[in-house]
Amino acid sequence: MKITSICCIGAGYVGGPTMAVIAKQCPHIKVTVVDLNEVRIAAWNDPDVDKLPVYEPGLGEIVKEARGRNLFFSTDVDGAIEEAQMIFISVNTPTKTYGLGKGMGADLKWIELCARQIARVSTSNKIVVEKSTLPVRTAEAIKDILQYTGSGVQFQVLSNPEFLAEGTAVDDLLMPDRVLIGGDPSPEGGDAIQSLVDIYATWIPTDRILTTNVWSSELSKLVANAFLAQRISSINAISELCEKTEADVNEVSRAIGADSRIGPKFLKASVGFGGSCFQKDILNLVYISRSFGLTEVADYWEQVIIMNDHQKRRFALNIVRNLYNTVSGKKIAFLGWAFKKDTNDTRESAAIYVADYLLNEQADVKVFDPKVSEKQIYADLDYLGSRDPDQNRLGLSVINDPYEVCKNAHAIAVLTEWDEFKDYDWQRIYDSMLKPAKIFDGRNLLNAQRLRDIGFIVQSIGSANVKSHTVIA
Numbered sequence: 502m503k504i505t506s507i508c509c510i511g512a513g514y515v516g517g518p519t520m521a522v523i524a525k526q527c528p529h530i531k532v533t534v535v536d537l538n539e540v541r542i543a544a545w546n547d548p549d550v551d552k553l554p555v556y557e558p559g560l561g562e563i564v565k566e567a568r569g570r571n572l573f574f575s576t577d578v579d580g581a582i583e584e585a586q587m588i589f590i591s592v593n594t595p596t597k598t599y600g601l602g603k604g605m606g607a608d609l610k611w612i613e614l615c616a617r618q619i620a621r622v623s624t625s626n627k628i629v630v631e632k633s634t635l636p637v638r639t640a641e642a643i644k645d646i647l648q649y650t651g652s653g654v655q656f657q658v659l660s661n662p663e664f665l666a667e668g669t670a671v672d673d674l675l676m677p678d679r680v681l682i683g684g685d686p687s688p689e690g691g692d693a694i695q696s697l698v699d700i701y702a703t704w705i706p707t708d709r710i711l712t713t714n715v716w717s718s719e720l721s722k723l724v725a726n727a728f729l730a731q732r733i734s735s736i737n738a739i740s741e742l743c744e745k746t747e748a749d750v751n752e753v754s755r756a757i758g759a760d761s762r763i764g765p766k767f768l769k770a771s772v773g774f775g776g777s778c779f780q781k782d783i784l785n786l787v788y789i790s791r792s793f794g795l796t797e798v799a800d801y802w803e804q805v806i807i808m809n810d811h812q813k814r815r816f817a818l819n820i821v822r823n824l825y826n827t828v829s830g831k832k833i834a835f836l837g838w839a840f841k842k843d844t845n846d847t848r849e850s851a852a853i854y855v856a857d858y859l860l861n862e863q864a865d866v867k868v869f870d871p872k873v874s875e876k877q878i879y880a881d882l883d884y885l886g887s888r889d890p891d892q893n894r895l896g897l898s899v900i901n902d903p904y905e906v907c908k909n910a911h912a913i914a915v916l917t918e919w920d921e922f923k924d925y926d927w928q929r930i931y932d933s934m935l936k937p938a939k940i941f942d943g944r945n946l947l948n949a950q951r952l953r954d955i956g957f958i959v960q961s962i963g964s965a966n967v968k969s970h971t972v973i974a
């Protein structure tokens with residue numbers, strides 16, 4: 502089937518950018534992105550593309566080019582479903598917070614709602630595409646819901662997981678390493694797969710478009726994230742050993758990454774990985790494995806999360822220890838709150854957990870992030886439920902100026918690797934801080950030697966440098 506009309510349910514970090522790029526590359530296809538969230542849709546329609554709900558480099562220009570031509574954002578979910586030949590489901594699938602699988606399994610209630618809505622509204626044959634990240638065999642449930650409508654409408658269900666990373670979404674979508682499409686082995690399934698292949702083949706070389714059965718596709722998404730996160734936890738585990746042995750984790754990364762079998766990417770030690778995906782998807786993998794009775798498999802992958810939690814806690818504890826075992830009433834300046842640079846997304850950001858830990862120690866936390874709002878920062882802290890919202894506002898404040906945030910601080914903690922942090926006037930910052938002026942670089946972002954030359958005491962992740970450089974200025 503030649504596709505000329507697509508709908509995407511869910512205008513989030515995946516639905517918005519993914520559909521914007523399809524619309525840009527395929528002007529012959531009408532792409533409508535729908536969401537229940539009116540505020541989000543209004544922001545996607547804002548004439549000022551700086552106000553789009555998702556910040557991604559390059560996205561504003563693409564939206565400007567395609568919006569109103571063949572890209573539309575709307576809250577009319579029923580209308581868009583009815584009109585489309587192909588429907589992408591790109592809604593959130595967070596970790597369950599209640600009932601069976603609480604804290605481990607994926608909450609699929611929004612997926613099921615979409616399937617039921619598609620079943621109810623459709624009067625013509627549709628291809629339904631799982632774009633959300635889902636537990637293996639979810640397509641079975643979706644098919645079940647779709648095939649008993651009694652309307653005679655035929656549905657094909659495909660799995661087409663998204664591999665974009667935030668902050669580089671546009672490049673990842675324009676030049677992906679691969680696109681993965683899973684479908685039924687039947688002739689109808691094959692036709693559906695081909696319809697989706699044809700869309701991507703408009704701009705992606707066909708040897709990068711992989712087709713598999715539905716279950717392999719669903720599972721591959723969870724496995725890809727588990728492998729990526731495992732590399733980070735592995736290097737973070739080694740970072741702790743480096744701190745004890747005077748090995749330097751950056752040098753170890755370079756040395757092992759030069760082996761082409763290991764490769765250099767995703768070996769950057771940090772305060773711990775964040776983001777909406779890694780933890781959720783690994784917990785889901787662990788849950789699925791446990792539910793099949795695969796205890797060793799589940800334990801193996803769970804260790805990736807245990808190590809990550811340890812790394813976040815260890816970073817915070819290190820700050821306390823190095824500030825003479827108390828941070829009570831001490832001003833700690835946070836540079837960064839987003840879970841990585843070039844995004845305004847804060848979900849599962851390490852900064853949230855480090856702040857929570859320091860607030861428990863009665864620190865006076867001041868935060869600056871170039872793209873994250875005060876409202877979001879308080880929402881993240883309040884969501885943890887560790888203390889009353891009032892106490893969060895007493896203990897932590899958000900300051901929109903990096904120099905102000907560092908003024909009179911006892912220490913700076915770098916939580917996000919924003920490029921601009923490297924170019925600050927560090928002499929000016931040093932002069933404004935209490936002495937000894939300490940920096941805990943959770944991203945190994947800053948030039949430690951340059952900072953030491955100014956007079957800072959610098960603690961990077963994975964190098965045994967704090968004690969040997971302790972100088973009271």
Ligand SMILES: NC(=O)c1ccc[n+]([C@@H]2O[C@H](COP(=O)([O-])OP(=O)(O)OC[C@H]3O[C@@H](n4cnc5c(N)ncnc54)[C@H](O)[C@@H]3O)[C@@H](O)[C@H]2O)c1
Nearest residue numbers: 511512513514515536537538591592593594611633634663
């Ligand atoms: N964020 C990423 O970088 C990323 C990358 C790859 C895959 N994924 C996966 O993609 C999926 C979506 O992630 P996201 O980050 O875009 O989530 P998101 O929370 O940013 O967006 C999801 C949107 O779906 C909307 N929604 C929920 N139920 C709906 C319904 N019934 N009808 C209409 N709209 C509905 C919500 O209002 C929300 O705006 C998840 O499964 C996630 O694991 C995310």
Ligand SMILES: O=c1ccn([C@@H]2O[C@H](COP(=O)(O)OP(=O)(O)O[C@H]3O[C@H](CO)[C@@H](O)[C@H](O)[C@H]3O)[C@@H](O)[C@H]2O)c(=O)[nH]1
Nearest residue numbers: 663664665666667733767768769771774775776778840841
């Ligand atoms: O060497 C590294 C690489 C990353 N990180 C951290 O790991 C987290 C995740 O980073 P990244 O993977 O770049 O961003 P995400 O947007 O979370 O993307 C991941 O999760 C998405 C959602 O499933 C997938 O689509 C992507 O392929 C996958 O990379 C961030 O906190 C990074 O700071 C490190 O600490 N060290």
